[in-house]
Amino acid sequence: MKADDIVRIERELAVELPADLRRFLAGTRDDFDPDEVAVLDDAEAMIERTLEYRRGFAGMPPWPESWVYLGDEADACPYCLDCATGRVAQLHKGDAGQEPLGQHESFAAYRQNTRREIKAGAAAMEVPSRWRDAVRFYTPVTVALVLMFVVVPLCAYGISVLMGWFFK
The missing domain is CATH 1.20.5 (Single alpha-helices involved in coiled-coils or other helix-helix interfaces)
Incomplete structure (x- = not known):
């Protein structure tokens, strides 16, 4: 993602993204990073989905203004970043009213945990x-x-x- 895209996300969503997320979005991903589905690499999609959830997507409680949609897995349980605290949470079907499925203290912690899970899965599939x-x-x-x-x-x-x- 280009620096202009990151600035656009911050401007249109009225947030300041944490430095670790900014670096991640601007850098290149390796095989052990969250993929472009779990953390979008498309500024337009990230903005659009954040605004949908802030309006109360599918009748759910609206997301707080400090939350930003990062992406999701095939289970449609999105990861969101709370720009006020830096925490990353995975919400059940995007419902802000339910207890999160998982939480991380920061984007860096989310990335580290994801890398660990991907490496463990790869190791389990290695040929003896x-x-x-x-x-x-x-x-x-x-x-x-x-x-x-x-x-x-x-x-x-x-x-x-x-x-x-x-x-x-």
Whole structure:
């Protein structure tokens, strides 16, 4: 996001974004950062959605004027930043009247926690490095593939040959 976009967000929403969020928006993201859905990289969308929630989107209680929509995940539970306190919260479907699903003391803390969760998920998906672990990991997969692409087709072919003999 360009510096002009960040200034526009602050001007149109009448807030001052914390320095850590400003740096994040202006910088480049890596694989362990919140993506452009969890924290938008589009100033227009960020402004538009913030204003919708401030007006009481879908009949919900309006957001305070110090709150800014950051983004959300596929669950439509948006992350919002309270510019007055610097806190980041994830709200259930954007409802300011309910207890937040999660809270972070600052944008930096939110980013750090998100990075930790992404790294943990990536580590859990790593292929085992030791030979014994690799065999334990790949054996069920190999057996399933052999059954699916070798044994089942051969059985089907055999049955079709037998049926041909019987019903000639």
